[in-house]
Amino acid sequence: MQSLESTISSWGKSTALRIPSALVKASGLRIGQTVRLESSADGSITIRPVLARPDLAALLAQVTPENLPDQADVLSGKPAGSEVW
16 A cells, blocks of 8 residues: 655635645546545545446447347246246
């Protein structure tokens, strides 16, 4: 775990903290990435990346005739595992 120091400063009407590039690189973060800030009872702050989740429209856009399941597989009515029919 890498540890570096920085100074809290003012940026307009917000509070800013510059994160040294070495720490950003070591953490796998990137400029423009959305992060979640979490505070703890001990006063510490954790920064975690927010992972993008595709929406339904984006997932459905990936469906093509070539990757659709065969209707025989879907409608056979025969259990393929431990499901109950």
